[in-house]
Amino acid sequence: MPAPRDLRCLLLDADGNLFPSExxxxxxxxxxxxxxxxxxxxxxxxxxxxxxxxxxxxxxxxxxxxxxxxxxxxxxxxxxxxxxxxxxxxxxxxxxxxLRPDPGVLGPLRRLAGRFRLAAVSSSALSRLDECFRAAGLSDLIPPEARFSAEDSLPAPAGKPDPAIYRYAAEQVGVPAGRALAVEDSLPGARSAVAAGIVTVGNLTFVPPQDRPERRRRLAEAGVAEVVESWDELAAMLLGLDPEG
Known part of the structure; x- marks a missing residue:
């Protein structure tokens, strides 16, 4: 996994990762x-x-x-x-x-935004993302120009696990794959990012507790570098913060 000092951008899946929309x-x-x-x-x-x-x-x-x-x-x-x-x-x-704003997402994301560029990389349509980001209070952190949709942004739709949307997003934000980190909750999403050559962290924030051991195992099999239980844990990993504070 790249050292945090080498990272320039976080490429974030949206559904089930930034908000419990699934x-x-x-x-x-x-x-x-x-x-x-x-x-x-x-x-x-x-x-x-x-x-x-x-x-x-x-x-x-x-x-x-x-x-x-x-x-x-x-x-x-x-x-x-x-x-x-x-x-x-x-x-x-x-x-x-x-959907409603979630302090457990907004707080850590605001801290991460102070250090890294944030972009959303989703299979969902841009109009759906607009509604979700507005309702979840995330529009200022990840504005429309930093959202990339496998349905709408590519020349032809190509949903995850196809790596096309991650390759496209990295190209559009101007960050080499080795200087970006993807954050994904789903197996197709993790496979998409990994296949695009982007180091990936699995995120279990909105995965039901009873499903977490199996999801953790399968995300590891998909090639993620780490798995976190919350956005606070990810912020602590990347910023050196106490996850409880």
Whole structure:
């Protein structure tokens, strides 16, 4: 892992990492997913919990195409685009209503922002990120120009674990991969960052306690350099602070 003095930028996953958006997002997305499948003549339905367990870290575009394929249906690109737009609208509006600022994120991030450049690297659409950052009180720390979306920022959407979005983000912020550190909570996200050649820390802040040992093990298998339990622990690691103070 690079020494903190060598780091210039922190590339931060958003959902499930900067704010606890994954459970509410999948609650809203499940309704859209089931309507999408019904429109294709697929009778199977998916609960938010089932989607969360199988699709965390992926874009809706990838999940929808995978589910359609699993049920033997091919989706025309234009049709998929319409459903991606519908899911984006529904989930963004819901997250904007339910997310709240979290002192356990804001405090450490403000300390880190005093030393490092911060950028968000996400599979989510930029409009969804706008709603989440506003609701979570993070807009001033990571403004729109420092947010990069696998759905919207690339020439063609390429969700994690594809490394394209991390490579693109590092290029846009002008920081070599060896001078950046990624922070990820999900396995697809960790694989994306590691494949892009960026040292990665796993973050368990919003992972339920009962799931943490398994997530820690799998993040290590994905190639992360360290795993932290909180943003305070990460700040202590990078700034030499007492995590309790």
């Amino acid at each position: 459970a509410p997002a999948f609650a809203a997305s499940a309704d859209v997913t089931n309507r999408f499948l019904a429109s294709l003549g697929v009778r199977a339905t998916y609960t938010p919990e089932r989607l969360l367990a199988t699709a965390t870290g992926q874009t809706f575009r990838t999940t929808a195409a995978d589910l359609a394929r699993a049920h033997g249906v091919t989706v025309a690109p234009g049709v998929l685009d319409d459903w991606v737009a519908e899911e984006k609208k529904v989930v963004s509006a819901y997250l904007g209503r339910v």
